[in-house]
Amino acid sequence: xxxxxxxxxxxxxxxxxFLSSQRQPVRLSFGASYQRYVEGDSMLAEVSVPxxxxxxxxxxxxxxxxxxxxxxxxxxxxxxxxxxxxxxxLSFIEQIGQSSLVASLGVNxxxxxxxxxEDEFLTTISLSQHFFNFRVPGFGQGFNVEPxxxxxxxxxxxxxxxxxxxxxxxxxxxxxSSMAGDYDPGDEVLxxxxxxxxxxxxxxxSADFTFTHYMADRLGDVEFFSxxxxxxxxxxxxxxxxxxxxxxxxxxxxxxxxxxPADLASADAALRTIPSMGLLIGSYDHxxxxxxxxxxxxxxxxxxxxxxxxxxxxxxxxLAPEVVLSPTVRLRTRFVYxxxxxxxxxxxxxxxxxx
Numbered sequence: 001x002x003x004x005x006x007x008x009x010x011x012x013x014x015x016x017x018f019l020s021s022q023r024q025p026v027r028l029s030f031g032a033s034y035q036r037y038v039e040g041d042s043m044l045a046e047v048s049v050p051x052x053x054x055x056x057x058x059x060x061x062x063x064x065x066x067x068x069x070x071x072x073x074x075x076x077x078x079x080x081x082x083x084x085x086x087x088x089x090l091s092f093i094e095q096i097g098q099s100s101l102v103a104s105l106g107v108n109x110x111x112x113x114x115x116x117x118e119d120e121f122l123t124t125i126s127l128s129q130h131f132f133n134f135r136v137p138g139f140g141q142g143f144n145v146e147p148x149x150x151x152x153x154x155x156x157x158x159x160x161x162x163x164x165x166x167x168x169x170x171x172x173x174x175x176x177s178s179m180a181g182d183y184d185p186g187d188e189v190l191x192x193x194x195x196x197x198x199x200x201x202x203x204x205x206s207a208d209f210t211f212t213h214y215m216a217d218r219l220g221d222v223e224f225f226s227x228x229x230x231x232x233x234x235x236x237x238x239x240x241x242x243x244x245x246x247x248x249x250x251x252x253x254x255x256x257x258x259x260x261p262a263d264l265a266s267a268d269a270a271l272r273t274i275p276s277m278g279l280l281i282g283s284y285d286h287x288x289x290x291x292x293x294x295x296x297x298x299x300x301x302x303x304x305x306x307x308x309x310x311x312x313x314x315x316x317x318x319l320a321p322e323v324v325l326s327p328t329v330r331l332r333t334r335f336v337y338x339x340x341x342x343x344x345x346x347x348x349x350x351x352x353x354x355x
Contacts, residue, residue, distance in 0.1 A: 146167065
């Protein structure tokens with residue numbers, strides 16, 4: 001039952017809203033990514049094929065779609081492949097004086113692979129661990145609905161504040177074919193606040209704080225697992241140097257202990273199952289020519305100890321060349337090498353189309 005809670009947590013995705021009253025282009029991106037990591041004598045790898053589409057509906061509405069598929073293999077795990085759930089999004093923006101109000105609605109359609117055999121489910125447990133950061137940590141969930149609201153407003157010539165809230169209803173589903181009843185992951189409540197400060201003509205400082213409350217998971221009519229609340233603080237400095245760009249990001253994610261009802265726990269009912277995390281990122285985008293842009297990435301990730309895993313320290317070094325094929329089509333590639341408590345790499349590429 002603890003593993004059910006862990007894999008559900010691995011499905012969670014971090015999302016952001018783009019605030020703008022200007023009409024955005026239709027964007028389409030698709031490609032493939034290969035990730036392979038080796039820890040000790042064990043290897044775990046995944047090929048993922050994502051598809052993302054976003055399109056404006058006039059000046060105030062926008063829709064988006066995320067879909068794809070993946071195939072995972074590794075030492076000591078059962079190979080697993082299939083489609084992922086389709087995620088639909090709708091957003092609405094309204095200008096109120098100098099401020100912006102954005103309402104959003106996200107829907108997860110249970111179209112991905114689920115009702116797995118036990119050995120397949122154990123594969124998803126490995127994929128969903130945070131430190132691997134697989135593009136597809138899980139394949140299928142239930143019917144989820146997430147309404148959200150963000151209000152951004154200026155408090156001076158150089159400072160903009162933002163406040164937001166979202167609620168995610170997570171519908172029941174059956175992750176294991178052998179389960180007698182449905183697994184119902186706990187709903188989520190998210191509260192966030194942030195600011196953006198213009199430090200100069202080409203430099204901005206932004207910061208945000210997010211609090212997430214997770215309600216208890218249920219198996220049938222039995223409450224059996226509750227992920228601890230989460231707080232996330234992020235700071236960023238972004239500076240443009242002509243056609244070049246420098247970005248520095250620092251993030252801390254603190255995770256409270258998870259809990260298991262005393263009548264189900266054989267030991268301590270409070271367990272640290274989800275690691276706290278510290279993150280430092282430095283990136284530099286350099287315009288080499290009118291058709292070629294090169295991105296450089298350096299990243300440090302520190303994961304705290306849990307009851308299942310030791311603490312982990314990882315470093316990532318990456319290259320991201322981008323080639324302009326036409327006024328509307330770009331070829332984007334990416335290679336990231338990971339070293340530290342385990343080693344591995346991610347390599348991928350795809351086309352990005354703007355119409």
